[in-house]
Amino acid sequence: MSELIDANTSKEALSKREQQKENKRLALLDAALAVFSRVGFAAAKMDDVAHEAGVSKGTVYLYFDSKETLFKEMVRAKMTPMLTDVAEVLGHPDMSATERLKAHLKFFYKKVLNSDRRQIMRLIMAEGPNFPDLAEFYHANILNRGQAMIGAIIQQGVASGEFRQMEGHGLAQNIAAGALVAGIWKLVFDRFQPIDLDTYFDTHVDLILNGLKA
Amino acid sequence: MSELIDANTSKEALSKREQQKENKRLALLDAALAVFSRVGFAAAKMDDVAHEAGVSKGTVYLYFDSKETLFKEMVRAKMTPMLTDVAEVLGHPDMSATERLKAHLKFFYKKVLNSDRRQIMRLIMAEGPNFPDLAEFYHANILNRGQAMIGAIIQQGVASGEFRQMEGHGLAQNIAAGALVAGIWKLVFDRFQPIDLDTYFDTHVDLILNGLKA
DNA sequence: AATAAATGACTGACTGGTCAGTTATAATAT
DNA sequence: ATATTATAACTGACCAGTCAGTCATTTATT
Structure with a gap:
């Protein structure tokens, strides 16, 4: 959760890791939209969101604190x-x-x-x-x-x-x-x-x- | 409050039991409306519906097959x-x-x-x-x-x-x-x-x- | 350049709790 | 008496959130 202080003023390009991380975040948001749209908040499963984003459930919690936050x-x-x-x-x-x-x-x-x-x-x-x-x-x-x-x-x-x-x-x-x-x-x-x-x-x-x- | 397509056009008044049962049914429907309105279908608890109707959870299942039916x-x-x-x-x-x-x-x-x-x-x-x-x-x-x-x-x-x-x-x-x-x-x-x-x-x-x- | 150490992303089995639905038991009306 | 209605303890499935361990990438050392 701690970035913000831009240590990366040196170069424009994101590292491979950073790219992947950003992509994964976007994929998770897309998956969340799909799943929440389909069944509503309460019935949505974090497992489904994870699966739809091609990721395991634990990973979702590396990006978002909770279901509600997501x-x-x-x-x-x-x-x-x-x-x-x-x-x-x-x-x-x-x-x-x-x-x-x-x-x-x-x-x-x-x-x-x-x-x-x-x-x-x-x-x-x-x-x-x-x-x-x-x-x-x-x-x-x-x-x-x-x-x-x-x-x-x-x-x-x-x-x-x-x-x-x-x-x-x-x-x-x-x-x-x-x-x-x-x-x-x-x-x-x-x-x-x-x-x-x-x-x-x-x-x-x-x-x-x-x-x-x- | 007042509804139910009356199947009971019979001249005779309902027995005490039938009255109570009918009242309970209506109370359950009211409670269901209140609870489902408050939190939506998935998050609604049958226990809450029962409690709001002044009844225990088991009783709800004497009147309605399932949450979905209710x-x-x-x-x-x-x-x-x-x-x-x-x-x-x-x-x-x-x-x-x-x-x-x-x-x-x-x-x-x-x-x-x-x-x-x-x-x-x-x-x-x-x-x-x-x-x-x-x-x-x-x-x-x-x-x-x-x-x-x-x-x-x-x-x-x-x-x-x-x-x-x-x-x-x-x-x-x-x-x-x-x-x-x-x-x-x-x-x-x-x-x-x-x-x-x-x-x-x-x-x-x-x-x-x-x-x-x- | 090659190797080792460090970092950080990712996994999935597990836990703790919740809740729909069941059932054995009790209460009440007829 | 007995049939109907109600109860509350119980069960089993389900799922959000966790964590100990794995794997991939980056950095440091030679």
């Missing part, structure tokens, strides 16, 4: 890369609010719903009450930012006359809700009634933009 | 009474589509989001992938009906000129999505950012009705 770090590790990407959506200040909102939602569909991350979304809903600090992390880092962005877009739209003025308790949540439900549906009910994310997205955007229109 | 029967028992109630919403054929949709959503907020049932909603999302037959039951009995009703209302609205014609892949889901998200939010993130269901409902309805307006 779970939390996995969620954090899989979610944080998204945070940096968000900037890309805000990158075009010449867009109309309408276009921007559409782009924002598109981003969510693409980065979350069409990837492993939708499993994490479900895990947060399923396990959130049992892991308050994880729920808080998710709220503070993902949901809050999403809300703030939507809020800013709405403001722009109202200012430009594209959108009507709305009293907004839960407005952001309502705007994003369709996307969340699409993700859940895909994971839970798709086998009984499949949905196509692309056309679903069109319906979603159509409904919301019309709802906001001045 | 879980499934609980979900069914808690959900089915809603099905009969649904008629009440359709009961007024003189309503406009707008009023009807509003009433329908209100019904959902009241009957699901403001009751224990929102926990079940979350449980379905959390455990659904592990209990395909339960997910199917929920889909067939709750979601399908909800969709059908929304679909009918939309049709009425289009016919009457209240709503515009929309290509509807996922339209029903998008209309209901706000309510689902409200339920989830209340259970997972309310402690970090509380929402008020009444004003949230107003926003939801406002946004959706405007989105549908011709």
Whole structure:
């Protein structure tokens, strides 16, 4: 657990060992995502995670203190890369609010719903009450930012006359809700009634933009 | 509280024994809902369910074959009474589509989001992938009906000129999505950012009705 | 360069505890 | 009396977490 003090300012390349260690860590996080997604936190076996990462169970404990730590770090590790990407959506200040909102939602569909991350979304809903600090992390880092962005877009739209003025308790949540439900549906009910994310997205955007229109 | 499709239409009152047995069964279902809601399926202990129902663990097995059976029967028992109630919403054929949709959503907020049932909603999302037959039951009995009703209302609205014609892949889901998200939010993130269901409902309805307006 | 010593990653059998489900026994209603 | 309902001790499987020992890689010595 003690590194941080960078003794390796000398050379760029990681030693063979360090590479392997890093790879193993990533493999373990991938395996954790797979196993936790499949059966949930409580039913997940550390043995399965280990096996899926091509490693023995003892090894998992060289990388993570406990099952709970593994779970939390996995969620954090899989979610944080998204945070940096968000900037890309805000990158075009010449867009109309309408276009921007559409782009924002598109981003969510693409980065979350069409990837492993939708499993994490479900895990947060399923396990959130049992892991308050994880729920808080998710709220503070993902949901809050999403809300703030939507809020800013709405403001722009109202200012430009594209959108009507709305009293907004839960407005952001309502705007994003369709996307969340699409993700859940895909994971839970798709086998009984499949949905196509692309056309679903069109319906979603159509409904919301019309709802906001001045 | 009050449910159970009554098999006992017999004129005679139940014997003391039968009453007690029935009460115990209901107490067990209530306890099961409480415990499963609190910790999820895998982490729930039959001992806790028994204790919460004021009974010993062995007794639980006199009423339910297994933990899994208990879980499934609980979900069914808690959900089915809603099905009969649904008629009440359709009961007024003189309503406009707008009023009807509003009433329908209100019904959902009241009957699901403001009751224990929102926990079940979350449980379905959390455990659904592990209990395909339960997910199917929920889909067939709750979601399908909800969709059908929304679909009918939309049709009425289009016919009457209240709503515009929309290509509807996922339209029903998008209309209901706000309510689902409200339920989830209340259970997972309310402690970090509380929402008020009444004003949230107003926003939801406002946004959706405007989105549908011709 | 070759060999030895040191390091640190990895393993898997083991433990201690938990918990679903069973059963022998007791209590209670009819 | 006897059939039904309840109990609580019990069993056996299961699994998170540990640890003594093995193996692979790196560093030091010659």
